[in-house]
Amino acid sequence: xxxxxxxxxxxxxxxxxxxxxxxxxxxxxxxxxxxxxxxxxxxxxxxxxxxxxxxxxxxxxxxxxxxxxxxxxxxxxxxxxxxxxxxxxxxxxxxxxxxxxxxxxxxxxxxxxxxxxxxxxxxxxxxxxxxxxxxxxxxxxxxxxxxxxxxxxxxxxxxxxxxxxxxxxxxxxxxxxxxxxxxxxxxxxxxxxxxxxxxxxxxxxxxxxxxxxxxxxxxxxxxxxxxxxxxxxxxxxxxxxxxxxxxxxxxxxxxxxxxxxxxxxxxxxxxxxxxxxxxxxxxxxxxxxxxxxxxxxxxxxxxxxxxxxxxxxxxxxxxxxxxxxxxxxxxxxxxxxxxxxxxxxxxxxxxxxxxxxxxxxxxxxxxxxxxxxxxxxxxxxxxxxxxxxxxxxxxxxxxxxxxxxxxxxxxxxxxxxxxxxxxxxxxxxxxxxxxxxxxxxxxxxxxxxxxxxxxxxxxxxxxxxxxxxxxxxxxxxxx
Amino acid sequence: xxxxxxxxxxxxxxxxxxxxxxxxxxxxxxxxxxxxxxxxxxxxxxxxxxxxxxxxxxxxxxxxxxxxxxxxxxxxxxxxxxxxxxxxxxxxxxxxxxxxxxxxxxxxxxxxxxxxxxxxxxxxxxxxxxxxxxxxxxxxxxxxxxxxxxxxxxxxxxxxxxxxxxxxxxxxxxxxxxxxxxxxxxxxxxxxxxxxxxxxxxxxxxxxxxxxxxxxxxxxxxxxxxxxxxxxxxxxxxxxxxxxxxxxxxxxxxxxxxxxxxxxxxxxxxxxxxxxxxxxxxxxxxxxxxxxxxxxxxxxxxxxxxxxxxxxxxxxxxxxxxxxxxxxxxxxxxxxxxxxxxxxxxxxxxxxxxxxxxxxxxxxxxxxxxxxxxxxxxxxxxxxxxxxxxxxxxxxxxxxxxxxxxxxxxxxxxxxxxxxxxxxxxxxxxxxxxxxxxxxxxxxxxxxxxxxxxxx
Numbered sequence: 001x002x003x004x005x006x007x008x009x010x011x012x013x014x015x016x017x018x019x020x021x022x023x024x025x026x027x028x029x030x031x032x033x034x035x036x037x038x039x040x041x042x043x044x045x046x047x048x049x050x051x052x053x054x055x056x057x058x059x060x061x062x063x064x065x066x067x068x069x070x071x072x073x074x075x076x077x078x079x080x081x082x083x084x085x086x087x088x089x090x091x092x093x094x095x096x097x098x099x100x101x102x103x104x105x106x107x108x109x110x111x112x113x114x115x116x117x118x119x120x121x122x123x124x125x126x127x128x129x130x131x132x133x134x135x136x137x138x139x140x141x142x143x144x145x146x147x148x149x150x151x152x153x154x155x156x157x158x159x160x161x162x163x164x165x166x167x168x169x170x171x172x173x174x175x176x177x178x179x180x181x182x183x184x185x186x187x188x189x190x191x192x193x194x195x196x197x198x199x200x201x202x203x204x205x206x207x208x209x210x211x212x213x214x215x216x217x218x219x220x221x222x223x224x225x226x227x228x229x230x231x232x233x234x235x236x237x238x239x240x241x242x243x244x245x246x247x248x249x250x251x252x253x254x255x256x257x258x259x260x261x262x263x264x265x266x267x268x269x270x271x272x273x274x275x276x277x278x279x280x281x282x283x284x285x286x287x288x289x290x291x292x293x294x295x296x297x298x299x300x301x302x303x304x305x306x307x308x309x310x311x312x313x314x315x316x317x318x319x320x321x322x323x324x325x326x327x328x329x330x331x332x333x334x335x336x337x338x339x340x341x342x343x344x345x346x347x348x349x350x351x352x353x354x355x356x357x358x359x360x361x362x363x364x365x366x367x368x369x370x371x372x373x374x375x376x377x378x379x380x381x382x383x384x385x386x387x388x389x390x391x392x393x394x395x396x397x398x399x400x401x402x403x404x405x406x407x408x409x410x411x412x413x414x415x416x417x418x419x420x421x422x423x424x425x426x427x428x429x430x431x432x433x434x435x436x437x438x439x440x441x442x443x444x445x446x447x448x449x450x451x452x453x454x455x456x457x458x459x460x461x462x463x464x465x466x467x468x469x470x471x472x473x474x475x476x477x478x479x
Numbered sequence: 480x481x482x483x484x485x486x487x488x489x490x491x492x493x494x495x496x497x498x499x500x501x502x503x504x505x506x507x508x509x510x511x512x513x514x515x516x517x518x519x520x521x522x523x524x525x526x527x528x529x530x531x532x533x534x535x536x537x538x539x540x541x542x543x544x545x546x547x548x549x550x551x552x553x554x555x556x557x558x559x560x561x562x563x564x565x566x567x568x569x570x571x572x573x574x575x576x577x578x579x580x581x582x583x584x585x586x587x588x589x590x591x592x593x594x595x596x597x598x599x600x601x602x603x604x605x606x607x608x609x610x611x612x613x614x615x616x617x618x619x620x621x622x623x624x625x626x627x628x629x630x631x632x633x634x635x636x637x638x639x640x641x642x643x644x645x646x647x648x649x650x651x652x653x654x655x656x657x658x659x660x661x662x663x664x665x666x667x668x669x670x671x672x673x674x675x676x677x678x679x680x681x682x683x684x685x686x687x688x689x690x691x692x693x694x695x696x697x698x699x700x701x702x703x704x705x706x707x708x709x710x711x712x713x714x715x716x717x718x719x720x721x722x723x724x725x726x727x728x729x730x731x732x733x734x735x736x737x738x739x740x741x742x743x744x745x746x747x748x749x750x751x752x753x754x755x756x757x758x759x760x761x762x763x764x765x766x767x768x769x770x771x772x773x774x775x776x777x778x779x780x781x782x783x784x785x786x787x788x789x790x791x792x793x794x795x796x797x798x799x800x801x802x803x804x805x806x807x808x809x810x811x812x813x814x815x816x817x818x819x820x821x822x823x824x825x826x827x828x829x830x831x832x833x834x835x836x837x838x839x840x841x842x843x844x845x846x847x848x849x850x851x852x853x854x855x856x857x858x859x860x861x862x863x864x865x866x867x868x869x870x871x872x873x874x875x876x877x878x879x880x881x882x883x884x885x886x887x888x889x890x891x892x893x894x895x896x897x898x899x900x901x902x903x904x905x906x907x908x909x910x911x912x913x914x915x916x917x918x919x920x921x922x923x924x925x926x927x928x929x930x931x932x933x934x935x
Contacts, residue, residue, distance in 0.1 A: 129848040
């Protein structure tokens with residue numbers, strides 16, 4: 001048994017959902033996503049017991065392209081994040097009814113298929129195909145099932161598509177150039193290339209365009225907030241929870257090992273750019289009036305810190321980045337789901353129209369509180385583990401940058417708690433807030449459980465990723 | 480050789496069938512006949528046959544491109560009866576003209592002699608003039624036919640003059656002799672003048688900037704099926720013929736010709752894309768998109784010795800996507816007097832399958848994986864990087880990004896706007912042609928080696 005089975009399950013799931021009809025679509029999608037999760041747990045077990053579960057098949061002979069799926073701790077961690085979040089995301093959408101739901105859930109599963117493929121690919125060309133493929137479903141999901149005024153939604157989504165597509169094409173040119181040098185797209189062959197500093201600079205830049213737009217780093221972030229606001233809740237969760245991790249993962253997997261010289265030469269600028277995103281995102285978040293937009297900017301701040309950590313190229317930075325990717329993945333999905341729960345009842349995203357929820361629903365209030373505290377990295381939550389290592393790695397490179405990066409916690413606490421205060425506390429709202437139902441509560445409890453469990457006991461994940469990250473670091477430091 | 484004769488024979492047969500009042504049989508018989516020819520031509524893939532004193536040379540290049548042309552013609556002929564529903568009594572004309580056009584097309588890739596090439600291009604062009612004006616009661620169609628005829632006649636004049644000058648310099652029409660003359664000794668100056676004139680004529684036929692001005696008007700005015708033919712088959716034929724000419728004369732041409740080609744390629748891509756952004760008429764938009772694709776295809780001429788397979792791949796991907804797109808456009812604009820984008824509003828709701836196919840075709844043209852248009856661009860960029868044209872590749876990449884803008888305009892109209900009218904029944908052939916074309920397009924993407932290794 002190898003990892004290709006995971007992709008097959010997801011693809012078959014997408015097709016089966018599409019054929020199943022609108023009534024059963026959501027249940028079948030949930031069943032397949034649970035199956036995928038189960039299989040990935042099983043694969044993790046195989047991986048831990050030291051079995052070979054990679055997969056290679058020559059697809060095209062000229063040019064040489066392999067469907068190569070490689071597995072190590074890093075890709076396993078991200079695959080697990082994806083397959084664990086997918087059932088939660090699908091289950092969370094049971095409270096909404098989407099028109100033509102068979103198309104909707106088929107697109108969701110197809111997108112997950114593409115994202116898992118991105119995390120597993122060890123051949124640059126196939127990796128690029130998966131990378132691009134994941135863009136098409138989210139484009140249609142946000143476009144057709146999104147909310148708000150269609151005109152401005154269309155604008156936001158098209159901007160998003162053109163931005164990310166533009167970035168990816170530059171990455172494609174880098175890959176083609178590498179292929180002409182190495183005669184293969186396989187990662188193992190690409191890292192062996194002896195490239196001059198100038199070549200590395202251009203290749204690094206090509207990759208950077210793709211990743212900076214997708215993460216997003218400032219000044220490439222302008223697509224983000226509007227799309228998060230306009231997309232349906234499921235789309236926002238997929239985007240923020242999983243899709244932007246594709247870019248962060250790719251920095252560690254592709255960009256740094258292939259062009260380490262360039263990365264080291266420009267390290268300080270990259271870190272400054274990333275940390276600038278932290279401060280910018282936090283300050284802009286302070287002024288947001290829409291809850292989804294506020295969460296989008298807070299997400300911008302958090303991923304900026306993760307990107308800064310990866311570019312330090314220390315073991316702590318990489319490990320912190322991966323831990324924080326997982327924590328942020330769960331945390332942000334929880335927060336966006338909370339925002340969705342509120343908007344299901346109040347039919348609005350405006351913070352000023354909320355308030356007084358605590359009196360009506362104390363249960364929801366405590367869940368939301370824990371998520372907010374996790375998001376500001378309170379010790380004991382998973383986010384703290386990641387953020388602490390990230391800040392530590394920044395301090396290893398430069399104390400002053402670490403201080404700036406640290407503002408994320410202070411500013412984060414400020415805008416998140418203020419948001420909590422305005423949304424949940426206060427006098428009783430005229431609008432009725434029905435207490436969370438079982439489905440909603442179930443999703444929230446699982447997310448909170450994961451955040452708290454790994455906050456107190458992160459060892460299994462650290463054990464999983466550390467050896468792989470050490471190997472990658474050895475490749476980066478080969479020169 | 481028999482391919483050429485058989486196609487012409489089929490055309491004559493259509494005209495005879497008209498006399499015996501067997502109109503219903505025309506389309507099925509032609510399609511079966513063409514399919515048989517496709518098979519026969521493909522089996523002769525490994526033999527090179529020169530006939531009639533080297534007038535016609537069927538080598539691998541000619542065979543593979545002929546197969547592509549025959550395939551495209553099959554699609555176009557299959558669409559003919561339901562498109563010309565109201566003029567069904569003239570069906571034999573419409574079908575036979577397309578068959579004669581195909582004869583010209585095959586002659587244009589299988590020529591071994593410049594006089595044969597000229598015969599081919601004239602047969603193709605005259606058939607196109609007739610088809611462009613074939614909606615004889617429509618002012619626009621008449622205008623399109625006339626415009627195309629005047630401009631096309633000019634271009635043919637250039638080509639003929641160019642051929643004459645080349646003959647003057649080398650003393651032969653034979654392609655083999657021309658190719659050899661360049662490698663052995665100095666050639667007269669007017670050879671270059673001839674080559675330039677010939678290239679101008681061909682660039683006109685390909686509709687590359689700055690020789691593209693006829694294309695949007697003619698595309699818009701012609702009946703939609705003729706537009707489909709021009710933007711897929713005719714463009715691909717002209718491109719393949721131009722490629723063959725350049726590769727024969729390549730050794731003789733100075734380096735500055737490379738620069739000129741590069742500039743024309745960049746101009747075509749950029750002008751085509753930027754103008755396409757502003758169009759509201761779908762046919763005009765596809766015309767400009769075709770101009771920009773011509774720019775991409777012209778890039779293959781910068782490395783003629785090694786990019787035959789890539790040209791074949793690119794043209795196949797482009798033409799198949801074009802056929803799939805036009806099958807849907809034909810359905811949507813049927814019984815309408817315009818082809819504006821708002822006709823596509825809400826197509827995603829009224830006929831989801833056709834909307835999905837059109838989306839696929841447009842994604843292929845924009846170059847998004849898994850459609851073959853993506854692989855075509857990747858292989859092309861790879862070839863160009865290998866030849867050291869990095870600036871050209873970057874400009875091409877920027878153009879690919881721009882092109883998303885207008886392709887998505889159509890997709891947005893289909894999926895985000897409300898339908899203005901109820902769904903019409905979809906004739907079976909539209910579905911069949913659109914599905915087969917898009918499936919072939921995807922299959923080409925999944926098995927690129929099939930085409931790439933055919934010509935290497």
